Amino acid sequence: MRALFALLLLCVGGGLSPLGWAQDSAASPTPDIRMIFDVSGSMKANDPDNLRASALQLAATLLPSQARGSVWTFGSQVRNPLPDGKVDAQWRRRARSLAPQLVDYQQFTDIEGVLRDATDALGGKRHVVLLTDGMVDLPGSGEEKRTRDAASRETLLSSLAPELASRDDVVVHTIALSHNVDRELLERISQATGGLAAVAETPEALLRAFLDVLERIVPRDQLPLEEGRFDVDDEVENFNALIFHDEDASEITLVGPDGERYTRDDHPDDILWQDNPRYDLIRVPEPQAGEWHIEGPVGRDSRVSIESPLQLRSDSLPPTLYLGFDVPLDAWLSREGETLEGDTLPEDIRLRGELRGLDDETLVSTSLKAGDDGHFTGTLAAPEEAGNARLVLNADSDAWTRERVQGVNVVTPVTATLNDDATQVTLEAQHPRLNVDNTQISASLLGETLDVVPDDERTWQIALPEIDPDQAVPLDLDVTVTLDDRSWSIALPVLRLNPEARIGVSGAEIDDDGPRAEALPDGKAASQEEKSDASEERNLTTMAGALWDKAGGEWQALRPHIEPYAKRPSTWVVLAALLVALAILWTLRRRSRRRRHRRRREPQV
Template sequence: MRALFALLLVCVGGLMSSPGWTQDATPPDVRMIFDVSGSMKANDPANLRASALQLAAALLPSQARGSVWTFGTQVRNPLPDGKVDAEWRRRARSLSPQLVDYQQFTDIEQALREASQAAGGKRHVILLTDGMVDLPGSGEVKRKRDAASRETLIASLAPELATQDVVVHTIALSRNVDRDLLERVSQSTDGLAAVAETPEELLRAFLDVLERIVPSDRVPLEDGRFDIDPEVDGFNALLFHDQDAPGATLVGPDGERYTRDDHPDDILWQSMPRYDLIRVPDPAAGEWHVEGQVGDSRVTVESPLTLRTETMPTSLYLGFDTPLEAWLSREGETLVGDAMPEGMRMRAELRDLDDATLSSTTLTAGEDGHFTGTLPAPEQEGNARLVVTAEGPTRVRERVQGVNVIPPLAASLNDDATTVILEAQHPRLDADNTRVSSSVLGESLDVEPVGPKTWHIALPDLDPHQSVPLELTLEVTLDGRTWSIRLPALRLNPDARIGLSGADVGAAPSAEALPDTGEERTESAEEGERNLSEMAGALWHKAGDEWQALKPHVAPYAKRPATWAALAALLLAVVVLSVMRRRARRRRRRRREPHV
């Protein structure tokens, strides 16, 4: 019987989210690309990519089209493009072994080309990777090939895909991923660039991307409690939990309790190692609650009463307000006047991934039933969620969309690290309406426009052992309004790299921030060497103690020359490795091509 219920869940998987498009709109075309390079063994040891794929198989609506791709050295298409139906979902659920069929290299360019080239209307490509462009080869030839492919992705392929109505959403997994590359590709194609710094965050990042493609109405889930009104035809609860946590218990308004092992036949319950996906048709009105872990869980509803919004932006910009517009509809008709539920209010919030409110605004009702307002400019960059809520005494609906908050200008260094290059990321900024001011250590620097959306800043000679902030201020004139935007300082560090407030963005991108000064980094390195020496001394003394215990057993072997030769070889290997580590550390401190 349980197997039958699981099969039913697969068959009705498309009902697991209320589609954000109407029946006369084009269903989404979703192409998922999974990295199977060897490094994924360490960065996704539990193969959560398979769980993400199963989540997509359950949440994609039946009218959608879908395909699955894998890439490393080669690009493969284990699940070709097809309509999302019961057979497609079954095949998607069977692909787990192919996601651990690891390959040596990481050819991101070819993966994007092959997955997006098939004809179609608007195509959503989801690229999940833990690394950077890494092509076969060695030495200088390989370095040039990798750099050329990376440049092609940013300067050529991404803009070309944008003209073909291809939206690339990227998910960065691990701290060694080339986040700058993924973010620039996503921004060029109006996609979402999500970050999952740990494997546990992968499912949530994948879900944020899916919800950008197929938006749905939610009801707020607070402290494990949520309200269901009489107009709700069904709800879907996606409950995340730790891998070893006991399953959740769902409690109805009448106190009746439901678990994955004990629930009525009409409730569909899919239990996975890190989440439960539950569909409850025709639920009782009133307050429901969840016993157990809730975390970043969510409850979506199916109802004739829906919240609609103008297309929510994928990117918000530091220093820029965001205009918003939303309305309620019933059976597709906008609610106006007496048709509007009494006491209905709307608000918009920008929240971080921990659900803390970063900014908010109240939307004002118009005579046409549309509510409008302006969300204040965000003050910190990164991944966030834009939340629009319609709430009255008896009804509440939410729309939640993942967004990227980015600076209006991107910065990088030229090849010889003498010039900072600024490029407009905000689509409306150019050299005619934007004036850039810059200074280092109180000294004003000349900022020269060199193109419609590009500026150069010549750097003075700086102390190579000191990390200094490069201050940037924009004066922007748009729509008859002029205002000043002070950007977070760009920090020039001893490696001649450049980062936002000290972020390391060299050729080997990392999510770890650099120390503020070169002296701090040197002291840190020296402290590490001292710790290594202390550890070696402790191990030496421990080895002496162990030797006294083992001496009677191994003394006969110690008389053999081969034994001493082996010990000498081991000691020599330790010395050589120590020298190589120091040289590698020096090489890492040299300038690498910067990306912001």
């Protein structure tokens, strides 16, 4: 928290954006950024450390001075404590003062209401950043409340999100502050409006999520940072190194190509340096060309952004990728806004695209080929795992390197939802080009093929047979797509029916280490209670054996001291009483466990 306040004060005092964002052809010239913070009661549990305050301070710090910004809060009521205004020193100070209002909790969560108010306010191209635990919760009780909540959620998905998408002047980015989030809701709102959906559960992840969202709004070039080293070419006008580290990390030292060493306490006046418990921010104007390196801990998500007349550009990279679908890429280089082509391009220029995980591991990559118009194109192989990732474009020659990094969210092309009484599964196409005419879906449950019936243009229904509620049963789903004169298959993630059940379909107990078979002598699957007792008995037997082996080794040394007590009758009476008491307690415990009824839960996806 102190780190974020300090960084904000730095920007307020200097009147500049610390990361030095350069405008991009795909970005709005004056971005209008509307930050919405959930202050509902559920956030007490889902955000106990009030990470929202840190997020607000970080966002206020990183917004460029040419932007416009506003802050909204919502629970049962929608408020606008910081109206739309130009991001300047006064605006940043007002944003910093709003932290206490983020713990002024309200009872409910009206996501629909705040999205309507924040997007209806006047403005140009609006980027809405919604931070929430993502659970629609409206006033009411009983069945009436459940109906209202479901209706509001459905309105968000089927009415409001498509309406915002059709207006083409609103992009909704969502950041979920809890693993308990209604992730499907947030993903689909962002997906429909062309925004990024991210999940953050820690302060470090929150910084990452906000940086990913802000880089979506105002893209900027970076220099690759590898093992604390980065190369600065002679066209770089300044660089901004944002170095993350642990709170108890040692001091950061920046070393220039000539060996000159800079620290927070010893650096020239023209270098702007702010050290904080979690990161250091270093702005170096007119840096010397050559290899720079950082001594000290360089944490994940550290980055070096630059300002330079030579820039890497691309068409707007998609914020949502789909399992099973390749990603087309198109990039080019420009100097002073003019595309480089032909003789103006270095002969040794190389461009490539990558999909990286949040741990910076390369998942897939491809080389881009040059065209006559100066554009480099290629196709990135389809991602194989859902979740947040980063799409990276890299251009390099022997003289310089440029990198463009954009956060993305990988989702399934078709979603599967189990209805309330677990009798039916609804499948809905999420990829914009899929429909019942070009998409065939097969479903298998315990080896039995189920009928998949089209419901309307983009949805299907599967009627489920009766399932033992005490067993977790996998529903296997495969999609065959026919598009652009080719067909291919996509295996959707398994939909587990009765996920709360502890017994797998083969009688295997489901635990953190995977299934473990337990069978009775007659071949029947053991019940949960019997398996638990059997497991406990095995553990006791193992412990007893280990103790016996250990005791055997010590017996010879202890025997002279124990034998006198063994000859006394009172010793054997006490031991017998203890054994009887243990046997009675064990019997009562087993009976109590068998009388206990397991609570039955409704199946859910």
